[in-house]
Amino acid sequence: MASPLLLGIDTGGTYTDAVLFREDEGVIAKAKSLTTRHDLSEGISGAVEAVLARSGIPAAEIAMVSLSTTLATNALVEGQGGRAALVMIGFGPEDIARGGLSEALGTDPVIFLPGGHDVHGNETPLEMTMLEEALPTLGPKVSSFAVAGYFAVRNPAHEISVRDRIRELSHKPVTCSHELSSKLGGPRRALTTLLNARLVSIIDRLIGSTEDFLEKSGIHAPLMVVRGDGALMSAGEARLRPIETILSGPAASLVGARYLTGLDEAVVSDIGGTTTDVAIIQGGKPKLALDGANVGGHKTMVEAVALRTFGLGGDSEVHIDDRGLEAKITLGPRRILPLSLLVATYGDSVLSAIDMQLRATHTGRHDGRFAVRIALNEALVGSLQPQEQALLARIGSAPVALNALLTMNSQKSVLDRLVGRGLVYLSGITPSDALHVLGRQGQWNADAARLGLQLAARKKTGAGREIATSPEDLAGKIVARLTRQSSEILLSACLAEDGAESVNPSVSLAVDRALKRVPGIARFSISLDRPLVGLGASAPVYYPAIADMLGAESIIPSDADVANAIGAVVGHIRVTATVTITSPEEGVYIVTGAGETTTIIGEASALEAAEERAVIAARRKAGQEEAQGILISIEKEIMAPEVEGGRKLVEARIVATATGRPRMAHPQS
Template sequence: MPVLLGLDTGGTYTDAVLFDPVRGVLAAAKSLTTKHDLSIGVGGAIAQVLPQAAEPIVMVSLSTTLATNALVEGQGSPICLLLLGYERQALERAGLRQAMGSDPVEFIAGGHGPLGDEQAPLDREAVERAIRTYAPKVAAFAVSGYFSVRNPAHELAVKAMVREIAGLPVTCGHELTSKLDAPRRALTVALNARLIPQLQQLIRAVEAILQSRSIQAPLMVVKGDGSLIASEVALSCPVETILSGPAASLVGAHHLSGSGDVVVSDMGGTTTDVAMLSGGRPVLNREGAIVGGWRTMVEAVAVHSYGLGGDSELRLDETGGLILGPRRSVPLSLLGSQHPRIIETLRYQAEEAIRVGYDGQFLLRLRRLDTKESGLKPDELELWEALEGGPLALSEILQGPAKQRAMKRLLDRGLATLSSFTPSDAAHALGLQQTWSREAAELGARLWLRRLDALGGEKLKEIEPFCRRIVEQAVRQSVLAILGTAFDQSLDIASDKIGKLGELVMTRMAEGTAQESPLVTLEMNLKRPLVGIGAPAATYYPEIARRLGTELIVPPHADVCNAVGAVAGGVLQRVELLISQPIEGRFRVHLPDGVADFSTLEAAVERATAAATEQARRLAHEAGAADPEIKIEREDKTVATGAGMTLFIESRIRATAFGRPRLAAAERM
């Protein structure tokens, strides 16, 4: 029987499963994700399961939360965004200015109109100037042309120039979506370019491990809609892997539990992802995935990703109350097990009479410094080099605003990360988890108790009640996350617009006090069963389900559900082509490489159908499908003008290609 290898690289753990389509999970293992060198974590997980592979591996598939986590935490590589034919005020829409931060944005003459006609010639001299100016300073380019989905000619020309002059990765807006909304398309292409180096690092690490193990099998990557694409295709469109992890978890949850209509909540180290299965299929967000506050134009599972996980940073809100996330922090218990000397630092801080605001917090390197980041400012480089010997206490290194700015820059670029107290530490201190250093966790709790006492916060005097309060906070925020998702998807009401009564009921449910009123019962129940997956599922979800008044399903292998989902999916590619009527009697097909005009609608439909079919089949083959099936749909939009007459507005031709992934040729039967 064929054996498939499923991998999931999350913010904390890398999981591996050996999977047989008939027998199910044959072996499963976890290894810590090592962001400074991803091959270590990937190799560690694979090494644990390979001895149990009785047959050759014929396919490897990878799901990852790295892209999602990077957007949630505001990280990414430096890029340059080239906007063709855009007005400058577009930068203020869709959060584009905020997303770009300090990265360069160049406005260049060009672009097209709504019917695909050129609105202005492309300023090639300005394009070349921008490329030569910024190529030494960025890791990739993003190109978005006005109405490029109606005519991509200018985007394609700029893409060719970037490749010829700079040889850097470049992404175009029309390659990622066929929908209108220029600012959001620009946002999506910018996020895509920023993620290319990170996904490239992961895929190259996996390829190196497979080669070292003599595994000659296709490598696939899970997209945000749960389907699979070949790894080389994924490298050109990494933004399509945002929500890859949640999508894989949904596919895996259905496969492992057999459930059809359920709410799936996946708590990892960095995020909690909540989504729905309807009829056993993931519910998709046709309007575009929302991650880290950005509404992209990537069609993906309708999932709400919350910055809440086992490794969420513990902090104080504006009222002085305890709150978790959204930023991930390396648990002190983990840091103490990897770097025992920090335990001595924690002991010293706990015994010191003088309290420092940064006690119990450390800074450490997260990944290598790539060539495009060698131009760090002197204070940033000094801090980076100081971390070469291992984690440093913030109280030792943050001497003045300049150091704080340098640290923020390293954090924003994903070059460094913080370590502080997290729910994982609370679980260690309570004995609910025994993976890492309990002493480091307890010392971190002592430092937090001292901080709360000094600030006049919650009156918690002992380690155990303090840690139980942290676990309770994780439960509360999880209940609110699941309810918020249910409101949004079933009633189309965003959780921030449900009114005071709704807020009260949700808060009471989250606190477990919904029935304490003497006159009324403030209660809501989740009508679908809750499938709880992820490593902390057994710790948190029984109480979460109780407060939601619903059945809990924790399937077997819930802790490696994403890795199972990575190998249980298929290849799916969609193509949509538009037919417009610029003037009466002329029907224009908006093709992937330009436009074509016809004198009759049926001739245009025939050309669009052939082009959509050809492109869908080509994309499916490139994505790794063995023998894709093609389904064609046609949607005509007309308006009745009276006397039985109609006015043609537009037609859309949709081609969907679906197939199982190709397996290693030598092992086909």
């Protein structure tokens, strides 16, 4: 009997991938479709319908669907997401400056409430008057709330009370910090919670679109989502904890890379439309960042694969600095719609607008740049400032040239805020357009790419020379810049793994000489000690040159373009439950976590009770995920130093981990 038929889907910033897979056969069929952010179900249906057509297998035979996505990652890198209010219980304004919370908070509102608990779970009285006074005016201005309480991991009662009150008065989504992490460190936990709240609407829309399509297609199978550590979680849990899906797509790619190559040691680099993700396979396993994922400059408490994500991809914004004697090209970190894709999607009206700009006697400040309105999110629109609403109203369903849209300098920052809120796309030239000009890609409109690069090439440097002699010349410079910038970020990631973060490849003269292979009496060279595995649809185009620059062996698997979707279906469910023991006085032990706080006499009894509670909680969590064949493992971290000649337990953490395979649906006849 054949193994169950599995469907893997990856919704990335540019493409949605789908694979059909059996454990005993491998990849049966694969397909791609453009990701449609205005209605994600369109991209999902396009990829899945194509892969089913290629395989000739009825949809009803699919036993499990697993989804990986870069949407949450991209949102953090690009600064997108809903506006969230942060409620801090027992913290003060000075705590905002810690753990990167102030930078993450930006202009979003924060409310400080008296309350919280101490290290043993004892409370300071909670006072919600300020919250209740603020909610009537604050509620309509935000799309969600984040609640973080002092020592909430030891006693979440105050977070739960505040959460319930917010839901009662505002009916908005609320995230509590104790639901996301069991670790101490209030400001970082608050940051993680804030980011989770911002991502709720993004992931909810993705999962809802997927579920709608599966239902219409007759696919009645469990839907799983890949977490940032490569494990699987149910769709329902992903809706509540979308922050755990950051690095989901890259994590799935890493799992897929291991499956496709069988390598025990490798550097894996996955280039997408928006980001490049770099990770290490060591000892046959993905290396984990146990201290928390760092994405978009935010150091979260989300356990994930040790990926470093950079805002560099095939659709990265091309910046041309023409103020010096020589033009300087840099890429990213923002993703924009390639002109070739814009014209392929919206037709010849955009092509005509570009042609008119080319025929103009004077270059425009925003030549080759367009704005496109995304399908409205009423909750986000309602929270906009008047000037933001006014500018958004001028952007219709068809692309608008920025030269016509931006009549005042101040409107540029307003437009950037609309882009950051996920309400508007920008379009312009990208590395993907450069490849179309060079004939190395051809899926979109090459004429638009050529005209766009021709416009950009007309810019003049401080010396009065045009920055490029032709579209092909400029395209070559853009691709060369992507090769160099990719090499720098790969080196940066590898040096950081080696503990040499102080070396910055982008400014190091030694690294520059090594990458350029500059001859000299003193020669510098750089090489990697393991192969470079390139993933992504454009990997065969970019990575041979990148690997050559880095002195590494280049490996590009045959299914490198869908490694993320493959990784999505070969993972397991993995959940944890943490119980903590503290001792406020000799012989008395407080057990917190995974249930009510209890006081137990005797260390041995407390440890036994804590382990039992952790196992029960982990098994219950795995059962909620409908995991099959559950296995439990226990880890104990006991801090018990010698104090005045005697052993003193300061803290013990008991972590139970439950693993299992996802539930499979029975194929329908």
